[in-house]
Amino acid sequence: xxxxxxxxxxxxxQEKEAVTLDCTYDTSDQSYxxxxxxxxxxxxMIFLIYQGSYDEQNATEGRYSLNFxxxxxxxxxxxxxxxxxxxxxxxxxxxGRVTGTGGTSYGKLTFGQGTILTVHP
Amino acid sequence: xAGVTQTPRYLIKTRGQQVTLSCSPISGHRSVSWYQQxxxxxxxxxxxxxxxxxxxxxxxxxxxxxRQFSNSRSEMNVSTLELGDSALYLCASSLESNTEAFFxxxxxxxxx
Numbered sequence: 224x225x226x227x228x229x230x231x232x233x234x235x236x237q238e239k240e241a242v243t244l245d246c247t248y249d250t251s252d253q254s255y256x257x258x259x260x261x262x263x264x265x266x267x268m269i270f271l272i273y274q275g276s277y278d279e280q281n282a283t284e285g286r287y288s289l290n291f292x293x294x295x296x297x298x299x300x301x302x303x304x305x306x307x308x309x310x311x312x313x314x315x316x317x318x319g320r321v322t323g324t325g326g327t328s329y330g331k332l333t334f335g336q337g338t339i340l341t342v343h344p
Numbered sequence: 345x346a347g348v349t350q351t352p353r354y355l356i357k358t359r360g361q362q363v364t365l366s367c368s369p370i371s372g373h374r375s376v377s378w379y380q381q382x383x384x385x386x387x388x389x390x391x392x393x394x395x396x397x398x399x400x401x402x403x404x405x406x407x408x409x410x411r412q413f414s415n416s417r418s419e420m421n422v423s424t425l426e427l428g429d430s431a432l433y434l435c436a437s438s439l440e441s442n443t444e445a446f447f448x449x450x451x452x453x454x455x456x
Contacts (some may be wrong), residue, residue: 330392
């Protein structure tokens with residue numbers, strides 16, 4: 224079974240500063256994927272960044288980077304140069320191997336409880 | 345390139361009724377999975393479909409069902425609605441089941 228833990232219910236950051244959102248995970252699988260999503264108040268889940276468990280380099284996408292520390296089982300999201308539009312709920316998620324009635328797949332995402340980020344002007 | 349489309353966006357139903365939600369994945373994507381989001385339980389996996397086959401099902405009662413068509417569009421059905429079924433239902437689309445997952449805007453269901 225997979226488990227995702229986000230220990231920060233809420234975070235505040237000043238506009239233009241960097242912020243780190245914490246995420247730790249637990250799995251016995253060797254092959255898995257880690258995701259970060261942003262969910263504004265509208266409800267849509269916006270894909271931000273992905274890190275595969277075998278990826279040597281930390282993933283980066285524009286102002287987003289994922290600080291992947293495999294031995295510590297952590298996958299923290301770093302947002303650089305925060306903008307007011309970054310205020311939203313952020314979810315860390317993991318995709319791992321699941322065996323169900325239809326066979327083995329990696330189609331299930333397990334989510335953390337989320338962190339509400341507020342960017343102050 | 346069109347994203348994931350979920351319809352309808354909002355729905356109000358009465359207890360005991362049934363409801364069908366629709367999800368059109370990104371063109372070429374074969375994997376569709378569904379999630380229920382509530383303030384109390386967070387995001388919970390409902391089921392995953394790949395090439396018209398249900399691969400996995402979450403821990404939900406049999407009132408929750410789904411299917412996927414040959415064009416990869418998926419529907420989920422909830423019968424005998426309960427107040428606790430009020431939630432945001434999100435659909436995710438992936439090229440394969442182990443690649444990046446992109447979500448639709450969700451369907452917000454209110455049961456009264």
